Amino acid sequence: MSSILTNNGAMVALQTLKATNSALTNVQAEISTGKSVANSKDNAAVWAISKVMESDVQGFTAIQDTLSLGESTVSVARQAAESITERLNAIKDNIVNAQTANVDRAKLQTAIDADIEQIRNIVSTAQFSGMNLIDGSTTTSSFLASLDRRADGTVGVSTIDVAGQNLSTGDYVATAVFGAATDGVTANSDAAAFNLDSGGGTGTIEIDAAATYAAGDKISLNIGGKTATYTVSEADVAATTPADLIAVGLKNAVDALGIADLSVDYDSGTPGTLAFTNDGGNDLTVSAQFKNAGAGGLSLLNTIDVTSDAGALAALNNIDSIVQTAIDASSAFGAVESRISTQADFVGKLNDSLKSGIGAMVDADMEEASARLQALQVQQQLGIQALSIANQSPQSLLSLFQ
Numbered sequence: 001m002s003s004i005l006t007n008n009g010a011m012v013a014l015q016t017l018k019a020t021n022s023a024l025t026n027v028q029a030e031i032s033t034g035k036s037v038a039n040s041k042d043n044a045a046v047w048a049i050s051k052v053m054e055s056d057v058q059g060f061t062a063i064q065d066t067l068s069l070g071e072s073t074v075s076v077a078r079q080a081a082e083s084i085t086e087r088l089n090a091i092k093d094n095i096v097n098a099q100t101a102n103v104d105r106a107k108l109q110t111a112i113d114a115d116i117e118q119i120r121n122i123v124s125t126a127q128f129s130g131m132n133l134i135d136g137s138t139t140t141s142s143f144l145a146s147l148d149r150r151a152d153g154t155v156g157v158s159t160i161d162v163a164g165q166n167l168s169t170g171d172y173v174a175t176a177v178f179g180a181a182t183d184g185v186t187a188n189s190d191a192a193a194f195n196l197d198s199g200g201g202t203g204t205i206e207i208d209a210a211a212t213y214a215a216g217d218k219i220s221l222n223i224g225g226k227t228a229t230y231t232v233s234e235a236d237v238a239a240t241t242p243a244d245l246i247a248v249g250l251k252n253a254v255d256a257l258g259i260a261d262l263s264v265d266y267d268s269g270t271p272g273t274l275a276f277t278n279d280g281g282n283d284l285t286v287s288a289q290f291k292n293a294g295a296g297g298l299s300l301l302n303t304i305d306v307t308s309d310a311g312a313l314a315a316l317n318n319i320d321s322i323v324q325t326a327i328d329a330s331s332a333f334g335a336v337e338s339r340i341s342t343q344a345d346f347v348g349k350l351n352d353s354l355k356s357g358i359g360a361m362v363d364a365d366m367e368e369a370s371a372r373l374q375a376l377q378v379q380q381q382l383g384i385q386a387l388s389i390a391n392q393s394p395q396s397l398l399s400l401f402q
Contacts, residue, residue, distance in 0.1 A: 061351060095108075109307050167325070
C-alpha cells in the first residue's frame with residue numbers, strides 16, 4: 001500500500017543516515033583527540049580505570065623527584081665519609097711514624113691537627129638541601145620510594161630509610177669549669193680574661209673541682225699571644241681529684257711556652273688553682289677557654305697527642321677503631337645510595353609501563369580510524385542518495401490522479 005502520509009522508505013533511509021552521521025562524528029572525534037575514550041560518556045569503566053592510572057603516573061613522577069633528591073643527599077654523605085677515611089689514613093701514617101723516638105713528633109702532631117681540622121670542615125659542609133647525614137644531627141631520614149595500590153583500592157607507601165652516621169669530633173661545647181678564684185670573671189664562667197701588669201702583676205685561675213670532665217676535653221690559655229693547651233686524659237677523669245691533675249698539666253704547658261719573667265705556681269692549698277706572676281717589663285693579657293669533647297663518632301680524635309711516647313702509643317691503639325667507624329659509614333651510605341638508584345630506575349620503567357597501559361585502553365587506533373572514516377563517508381553518500389530516492393516515491397502517486 002502506498003501512502004502520502006507515511007513514507008516507510010524515507011524513515012528507514014533517515015535512520016540509517018543518522019546512524020552513519022553519528023558514527024562519522026565519533027570517528028572524527030577519535031582522529032581529532034587521538035583517543036577512543038576521551039571522556040566518561042565514551043566508556044565509563046575504561047575512563048575511570050585510566051584516570052586512576054594517570055593519577056598513579058603523576059604520583060610516580062613525583063617519587064622520581066624525591067628519589068633524585070635522596071640519591072644526591074646520600075651521595076654527598078658517602079663522598080664526605082670516603083674523604084674522611086682518606087684523611088684518617090693519613091693521620092694513621094703519622095701516628096705510626098711517631099712510634100719512633102728519634103722523629104720530630106711536634107711536626108707530626110701539627111700535621112695530625114691539620115688533618116683533624118680538615119675532617120671537621122668536611123663534616124660541617126657535607127650537607128645537601130639543608131640535610132647533613134654525617135654530623136650527628138640526623139638519626140634517620142626517609143625518602144618516598146613507591147606507591148602501593150592494593151586490590152581493595154587503598155594506597156600504601158614504601159620508603160627507603162637512611163640512617164645518619166655521626167662522624168663529628170664532638171664540635172666542642174663550652175662548659176663552665178672556671179671557679180670563683182679566677183680573676184676578672186664571675187663564678188662558674190666557661191671563659192676567663194684578665195691582665196697581668198708588668199713588674200709583679202698577679203692573677204689566678206681555678207679549675208672547678210665540681211665540674212664533670214671527659215677524655216678529650218681541652219683547656220687553652222693564651223698568654224701574651226702564645227697558647228698553651230692541655231687535653232684531659234682518661235687517667236685524669238679516673239682520678240679522685242681531676243681538677244688538680246688538669247691544673248698541673250696546664251702549668252707544665254704554660255712553662256713550656258718559655259715566656260720570660262712569667263711564673264706559674266700550683267696552689268696546693270686551693271685545689272685546681274694556678275697563680276700567675278708577671279715580673280717582666282710588659283703587661284700580659286691572659287685568656288682561658290674550656291671546650292668539651294662532646295660525643296661525636298670520631299671524638300677520640302680529640303685525644304690524639306703523639307708528642308710523647310705514651311700519647312703516641314695510645315693514639316696507635318685508638319686510630320684503627322676510628323678509621324673503621326668512617327669505613328662503616330662509607331659502606332652504609334654506598335649500599336643505600338645503590339638501593340635508591342635501583343629504585344629510581346625501576347620507578348622510571350614502571351611509569352613507562354603505566355603510560356603504555358593507559359594508551360592501550362584509551363588511545364585511538366589511527367589506522368583503523370582512517371579506514372572507518374573513509375567507509376563511513378561512502379555510507380553517508382549512499383544514505384543521502386537512498387533518502388533522496390525515498391523522498392521522491394510519493395510523487396509517483398500524482399500520475400494516478402491525472
